[in-house]
Amino acid sequence: MKAAFVGGGAFRLVGILREALSYPELFADGEIRLFDLNASRARAVAQMVTKTPEFSAVRCRITCPSTLEEAMEGVDMVGVILMGGSYRTHRLADKISYDHGFASSDNVSPNGAMLGLKTGATLLNIARKMEQCCPQAWLVDFANPIAVLSGMVNNHTKIQAFGICEGYTNHEWDLGRIFGRDEQSDKFAVETAGINHLSFILKGTYKGGDLFTALDRRLKPGWKMCRMDAYRGRAVNQRISHGVEEVVRFYRELGVLIFSTEGDGMEHMDYEYCVQRQTHGVKAPGPAQMNAELKKFTQARAAAQEHFEKLLGRDLDLKFWNTAAKTAGVQWAAKSKRSAFVEIMRGRAGHKVPIVTSRLNLGAVEGFTDRTVLEYSQIIEHGVFRAAGHYQVPAIMHGMLAGIANHQTMLGDAMATEDPKLLAQALLAYPIRQFSPAARSLFKQLLQLNRDEIQPKLRQAVDYL
Numbered sequence: 001m002k003a004a005f006v007g008g009g010a011f012r013l014v015g016i017l018r019e020a021l022s023y024p025e026l027f028a029d030g031e032i033r034l035f036d037l038n039a040s041r042a043r044a045v046a047q048m049v050t051k052t053p054e055f056s057a058v059r060c061r062i063t064c065p066s067t068l069e070e071a072m073e074g075v076d077m078v079g080v081i082l083m084g085g086s087y088r089t090h091r092l093a094d095k096i097s098y099d100h101g102f103a104s105s106d107n108v109s110p111n112g113a114m115l116g117l118k119t120g121a122t123l124l125n126i127a128r129k130m131e132q133c134c135p136q137a138w139l140v141d142f143a144n145p146i147a148v149l150s151g152m153v154n155n156h157t158k159i160q161a162f163g164i165c166e167g168y169t170n171h172e173w174d175l176g177r178i179f180g181r182d183e184q185s186d187k188f189a190v191e192t193a194g195i196n197h198l199s200f201i202l203k204g205t206y207k208g209g210d211l212f213t214a215l216d217r218r219l220k221p222g223w224k225m226c227r228m229d230a231y232r233g234r235a236v237n238q239r240i241s242h243g244v245e246e247v248v249r250f251y252r253e254l255g256v257l258i259f260s261t262e263g264d265g266m267e268h269m270d271y272e273y274c275v276q277r278q279t280h281g282v283k284a285p286g287p288a289q290m291n292a293e294l295k296k297f298t299q300a301r302a303a304a305q306e307h308f309e310k311l312l313g314r315d316l317d318l319k320f321w322n323t324a325a326k327t328a329g330v331q332w333a334a335k336s337k338r339s340a341f342v343e344i345m346r347g348r349a350g351h352k353v354p355i356v357t358s359r360l361n362l363g364a365v366e367g368f369t370d371r372t373v374l375e376y377s378q379i380i381e382h383g384v385f386r387a388a389g390h391y392q393v394p395a396i397m398h399g400m401l402a403g404i405a406n407h408q409t410m411l412g413d414a415m416a417t418e419d420p421k422l423l424a425q426a427l428l429a430y431p432i433r434q435f436s437p438a439a440r441s442l443f444k445q446l447l448q449l450n451r452d453e454i455q456p457k458l459r460q461a462v463d464y465l
Contacts, residue, residue, distance in 0.1 A: 001030045001349055002075040006126060007082035007143075008034025008064065009041025011308060011332040014048050018321075018335040019342045021054035026349055031061040035071035039064065044309060051316055054335070068126070072133040076348055079140045079341055080126060084119030085453045087297050088290065093446055098279040100442040102432060103271065105264035107144045108197050108404060112264070113411055113427060114446050116148040117454040120415035123149045127157040140164055140344055145408065147196045147358040151373030152412030154360045160385070163358030163373075164340035165196055167260040174261050175206070177244050179218055180226050184337060189354075190259070193365045193376040193391035195404050196358045197265030200394055201257040215257070219248060231326045246270075256394045259356075268400055271432060304329075347380025354379055354388060366392040368402065373409050403431025418457040424464035440465045 005013060013034070020026055032049070036042035042064045049055055049062055065071040072078055083106070093111040097104035104111040123141065130137055139161040141149050146163030153161035169184065176185035188211065190204035204211035225245060228237040243261035250269055251257050258266060267274035285293060307329055320327075325334035336342065340355065347353040358375045361368045364387035365376055377388035393401055410426035413419075427443040428435055444465050451459045 001026050001077070001345065002033070003027075003031075003077045003079065003345060004033040004035060004065075004071040004075045005079045005081060006035050006068065006071070007080060009036035009038050009045055010081045011045065011304070013045055013081065014052070014332055015324075015334050015336045016339045016341050017049050018052050018054045018333075019337065019339050020345055021049075021052070021058050021060065022335065023342070023346060024058050026345055027058055027060040029059055031063065033071045033075065034062070034064050035068055036064075039066070041305070044305075044312060047312055048308070048333075051312075053318060053321055068129055069133055072126075072130055072137070075134045075137050077138050077140060077345060078126065078130060078134070079142065080123065081142045082119070082122070083143060084115060084122060085450065088294060089118075089450050089453060090115065091285065091290070091293065092449055095282065095285065096445050096449065097442065098275070098282055100438050100445075101275055102438075102442060103264065103267045103275050103278055105267075107146070107262075108195070108264045108268070110427070110430060110442055110446060112145045113148070113407075113430065114450050114454075116145045116411055117415065117423075117458060118450060119143055119149060120152060120412070121455055123153060124157070124416060127153045127159045127161065130159050131157060135159070138162060138344065138348060140341060142166075142341070145196075147373045147375065147405075147408045148411045148415075150358045150412075151360065151371075151409045152416050154373070155371055155409070155412060156416035161359065162344065162385070163196060163375075164344070165260070165262070165358075165375075166336075166340060167197070167262050168340055168356040169338050170260040170262070171201065174244050174247055174258075175211075175215075177226050177240075178215070178223075178248065179206075182226050182228050191377040191389055191391070192259040192356055193374065193393050194259065194397070194401055195265070195408070196375045197260065197262035198268060198397075198401065198404070199259040199265075199356070199375045200397065201259050202391055202393075203389075212257075215251070219252065223248070254394075254396055256397060268404070268432075344380065347385075348383055350383055352379065352381045359385070362387070364389075364391060366390070367398060368405060371409065372405050373412065374405055400431060403429065403434070407431065414458065414461075415455070418455055420458050420460035421464045423458050423461040427461070427465070 034042040034046050046062045094104040106115050139159050141163050150161045150163030172184045175188050187207050190201045192199045192201050194200050206214045225241050247258045324330045343353050343355050355378050361372045361374045362370050365374050379388045407429040414423035414426050433439045444462050447462050
């Protein structure tokens with residue numbers, strides 16, 4: 001197999017490629033290409049991968065091409081790991097969202113829509129180059145908002161695109177914790193449908209029996225969250241515990257079982273409370289505070305880069321690689337487990353693989369058009385994707401899911417066609433305070449804040465709001 005990664009300077013690729021290389025058949029006599037606008041970071045990541053125990057066991061080339069076209073020529077898969085836009089605008093957009101009574105994130109939110117606008121042209125350019133360099137290759141997008149970008153590429157190019165979220169295995173942790181152990185469990189098999197960060201488990205098994213029967217037995221009055229492993233730290237464990245407790249609450253109150261405990265998706269099930277929690281005590285960053293934050297952000301990245309480069313000069317033994325997951329500052333070195341990238345590569349190589357991605361509906365989920373982008377269970381078999389079943393999302397959530405899915409699909413259409421009027425309509429389709437003065441004012445301000453980072457024609461959308 002030949003695979004290219006755009007954003008190849010991302011440290012997290014080390015753990016992903018460790019897992020990929022642990023399947024020798026994937027890259028035996030193959031090639032991994034890392035492309036990044038910061039070429040030195042890509043070279044550093046490539047060098048670190050060659051130090052892993054998995055790389056030494058596989059005859060595989062790892063290269064850092066100087067151009068995007070060279071990186072993609074003749075590959076089987078193009079993976080994208082990047083974030084569009086600047087830290088400054090993203091941070092300022094948080095406060096604008098809060099002031100208007102909206103939550104903020106990098107995915108399912110008004111600010112997430114802006115991130116899509118800032119990343120869309122890049123993804124579309126990659127897909128257009130793939131049409132020339134590797135038309136049969138799959139585009140696997142990890143950049144948020146994955147649904148918006150996947151829908152755009154699938155509906156407006158000849159390239160097959162799949163939006164992936166590492167949270168697709170969150171349920172293996174969440175359900176494991178509900179059943180009493182703070183560890184990832186492979187005893188669950190589930191089928192799901194919805195949108196990225198807000199999908200629902202529709203059927204499943206636990207240790208071979210019905211999942212929901214076992215869950216009802218487990219969640220008797222008096223159920224308590226399991227003890228959490230201390231290595232993550234108190235703040236992280238509190239956040240995880242809150243997410244699992246919310247899964248239990250929504251299951252008891254609404255009869256729905258959340259697939260992945262991603263905060264900005266779950267927020268839509270208790271929106272006002274979540275906005276109040278996010279905005280409590282938040283003040284607009286003044287110029288001095290913003291400069292201080294930017295300085296801190298830049299320094300943190302520089303420190304991480306320096307630490308990474310120091311490790312490149314050391315002999316890294318098996319103890320280093322085996323304990324990375326629980327060692328501060330080097331979690332990127334831990335071998336991933338069932339990474340969506342790796343599962344898709346295995347499927348591309350001919351294995352039968354269950355996966356959950358965001359892509360066009362194509363009849364998989366009842367009540368949505370074929371071209372609507374949704375997240376649902378799929379199977380890759382003999383190098384071909386197909387839906388794992390025919391699904392119907394919970395009736396109580398259908399309206400919310402349809403609103404967000406249509407909003408995300410329309411955003412992709414607007415970016416691909418550079419239609420400012422359609423963009424305004426797509427933004428107003430977001431199903432929170434829809435068409436309200438607050439929503440119109442919010443999107444106007446967000447577009448004005450981000451105008452220098454989005455396509456020139458799309459800046460005119462403010463005229464239609």
